[in-house]
Amino acid sequence: MTIIKSHTGVWIANGNEAIGYAALHAGVDFFAHYPGSPVNGVEPHLKHLNLQHNRGIVFNDALNEHVAALSAMGASMAGARSMLVMKHVGLNIAADPLNYVGYSGVRGGMVIIVGTDPGANSSTGEEDVHWYAKQFNLPLFEPTHIQEIYDTVLEAYELSEELELPVMVFVSGLVCHNTAPLQPRLADLKDKQFGFSPNRAKYINVGESAVKNHRILIEKIALWGEQQKGAKLYGKGDASTLVITRGNTHQHVLEAVELLGLSDQVDVLNVVAVYPIPKSFMALHLPNRKQILFIEDQDGFLENQTKMELFHLLKGSVHGKDLVPAYGEITAAKVTDVLAKFMGVDYQFNALDALEVPERLGTFCEGCPHTSSYFAIEQAIPMDKRVIGGDIGCSSLPPFKADWLLCMNAGVGISQGMRPFLPHQSIISTGGDGSFFHAGLLSVMNAVQNNLPLLHVVFDNRSVAMTGHQVSASITVDYQKLLEACGVDSFTEVNAFKPLEISEVIHAKEDLLGVHVIWISGSCALIPDPVSDYRRANLYPEIHPEKCADCTLCYETLACPAIMSNNQNQFEINLDRCMRCGVCYEICPNEAIEIHQILNPNHE
Missing domain, CATH: 3.40.50.970 (Thiamin diphosphate (ThDP)-binding fold, Pyr/PP domains)
Known part of the structure; x- marks a missing residue:
């Protein structure tokens, strides 16, 4: 022991x-x-x-x-x-x-x-x-x-x-x-x-x-x-109104009852053992209620189960999803509003009015390998010709470069059904390394098995980054041999921070028959590799205003967050934010960006 x-x-x-x-x-x-x-x-x-x-x-x-x-x-x-x-x-x-x-x-x-x-x-x-x-x-x-x-x-x-x-x-x-x-x-x-x-x-x-x-x-x-008793009653026990809760809403309901001064009028029954419901315990507290209100989030599972199992005890009026939304998070304000109206209490929730905030799309981090990868795809294929299948992962987050986002491996799966019917559009399915090893490999094998034309791009940032930087299987698995063993017609690995090279590869593969995989490798900016650390310590880029033609390719199209417009309407690089990935230097058509080398004796 x-x-x-x-x-x-x-x-x-x-x-x-x-x-x-x-x-x-x-x-x-x-x-x-x-x-x-x-x-x-x-x-x-x-x-x-x-x-x-x-x-x-x-x-x-x-x-x-x-x-x-x-x-x-x-x-x-x-x-x-x-x-x-x-x-x-x-x-x-x-x-x-x-x-x-x-x-x-x-x-x-x-x-x-x-x-x-x-x-x-x-x-x-x-x-x-x-x-x-x-x-x-x-x-x-x-x-x-x-x-x-x-x-x-x-x-x-x-x-x-x-x-x-x-x-x-x-x-x-x-x-x-x-x-x-x-x-x-x-x-x-x-x-x-x-x-x-x-x-x-x-x-x-x-x-x-x-x-x-x-x-x-x-x-x-x-x-x-x-037999089980996984529920607890709060209140006097004989109130004419019973509110039944579970999960998120329970604490909100207790607060609302106190706030509205309903402690003498409302009992609260919180169910922790949600399935199967504690029938014997609930049967003690359902009878003799004038009205019962279920306040729970989502579809109303508890309300459904109670009506199925204990309908014979529900003598008063029963309400739930007719008053409480089945969508969104049921906040304390929403609970208070619902309970006040249900009980006929004149109460205005004391909170500041919500501001009308315009939608502001997110962006990738500075030095994110997905920034240059998507830039390369967009440069290789015109917007009116390309279709980009999206997947779950950092690559699919705002600014939403893909054309759909549903579930794991939706990029590679949906693309296979779409491709035969869109001969005049280039379809590129995408997904991260986490999604690839989750079930994406099986989807690629399906395309091989069925002889379907597929161009699949894997964004490998060396970690399952969106969920906490868990170690990616790409660190230990020889994915090239794996894919070649599965029978793909070609495999090409490119550096995520070389967008011109990526564009060339995509352009060469976009209309080919067969299954082709482009593996774009580059470490997540939040867990940089030794090369990235060296560049950050020893290099710094600079935009020369006299050479800049204001084409906005780096500022708007690439949209790197480290590139800013100053009060003189000139573009400059915020060195505190810049990860020195070098992508802006590579894509600048005017040679306006220079990368300086500094000697750092403390960095090997």
């Missing part, structure tokens, strides 16, 4: 850190994830704790969520405690194995952490993935504050081993990024015996055996739903 003795008393933690502490104190043996905000901070924090306490946790920095889910299942089937972490859209990728993990069950506890994102503050969309819990028939908890995150994860491991099922824990972006006091528990880590015993009745889920195990799973989850 191992006792982790660390800090005592109260800690300060955000949601990601609370999950990491809980994993450590629960004795997690195996951690698998695919990085994605708002839960991309769990992995680095747990790695730090693992080193600090010499815990020996095995980490699987998976290339996609499907692989991560299967590996976590394998660890728990062998008796280890595993944690699986992903964002909400990743649950789509992991859904295939998670549809069956309840059939086979697990030995060691398995907890699935999913970061949700109402309002799409850090995601392409705000898809509501609560419905997967009912599809998987796995318990789902949704904690509402930092301490509850920590406690819920610890209790989820106990429940997982009791039911021999994985347990899902959803944490929203608002809760993940919140910071609050945390009271930890003393970890009591018992020695485990790992091993796997074949059991065909459990693990061979095909045909009749799959149907049998599905029935067992449904009966098990239904029984637990009748």
Whole structure:
């Protein structure tokens, strides 16, 4: 038995850190994830704790969520405690194995952490993935504050081993990024015996055996739903109005009730065990209510489940998604407004009027390899002829150079269906190195298999940069040999900071039949390589006003943020921001940019 003795008393933690502490104190043996905000901070924090306490946790920095889910299942089937972490859209990728993990069950506890994102503050969309819990028939908890995150994860491991099922824990972006006091528990880590015993009745889920195990799973989850008490009532207990909450909205509702002076008129029932709902507990508090209001974000999963399971107890008027939007983040102001109108309270939310701010597109960082790469594509093919397929990643962020942005590998996938019908347009599919190893390679293989014409550009900045600079597989994998083994007709690697060379390659490949991959390599500006460090220390560029013809190629077309217009309407380079990538020097048609060499004895 191992006792982790660390800090005592109260800690300060955000949601990601609370999950990491809980994993450590629960004795997690195996951690698998695919990085994605708002839960991309769990992995680095747990790695730090693992080193600090010499815990020996095995980490699987998976290339996609499907692989991560299967590996976590394998660890728990062998008796280890595993944690699986992903964002909400990743649950789509992991859904295939998670549809069956309840059939086979697990030995060691398995907890699935999913970061949700109402309002799409850090995601392409705000898809509501609560419905997967009912599809998987796995318990789902949704904690509402930092301490509850920590406690819920610890209790989820106990429940997982009791039911021999994985347990899902959803944490929203608002809760993940919140910071609050945390009271930890003393970890009591018992020695485990790992091993796997074949059991065909459990693990061979095909045909009749799959149907049998599905029935067992449904009966098990239904029984637990009748017994569990994962909810808490706030208020007197006999108010005529009951507001039911979960997740983000709970704290907002408590604040609104106090703000509006409704403590004597409204009870609040917060449900943490969102699936299956705690029927017995809720049945005690639903009767004799004149009106019930569900205040929850997204599609109204809790309202739906309550109406399905406990409709016979809903005697008064029931409202929810008819008053609360199913889209966007449900803010404290929105909750207060909805509750005030529902209760007939004349209340004006005391906040400054929102300013009308015009849309301001983002831009790539100074020295970003994607800046010069997209510049090269736009210079190689005229706008009226080119179609650029976009993918998830830094390359697809504002200023939105691609023509569509949907999901991982949408660039290479959609392009294959579009190309046969647009013979007079050049279609270039794009994607980052993270997307390529996530599932892009399979899409390229599909084009080879079906003999489809495809020009695919991979933007390799040597890291999974958008989610926290996790190490890219391009560091360790020989991607050229990999692609050539898959049968691509040509592979060309070019320097991301040589836009003229990139343009030449694209122009040469754009109308060829077959599958052609252009691999554009250049380190992310936020984690520069030794060459970039040397250039930053020893070089500095200068724009000579007398040579500048005001063509604005560097200022508007390239749009490097380090190039500015001064109060004399002349262009100049802000050396504090400039990364010395040299792209502006290469593209200037007037030789107005000069790069100076300085001697720095402190830099080798």
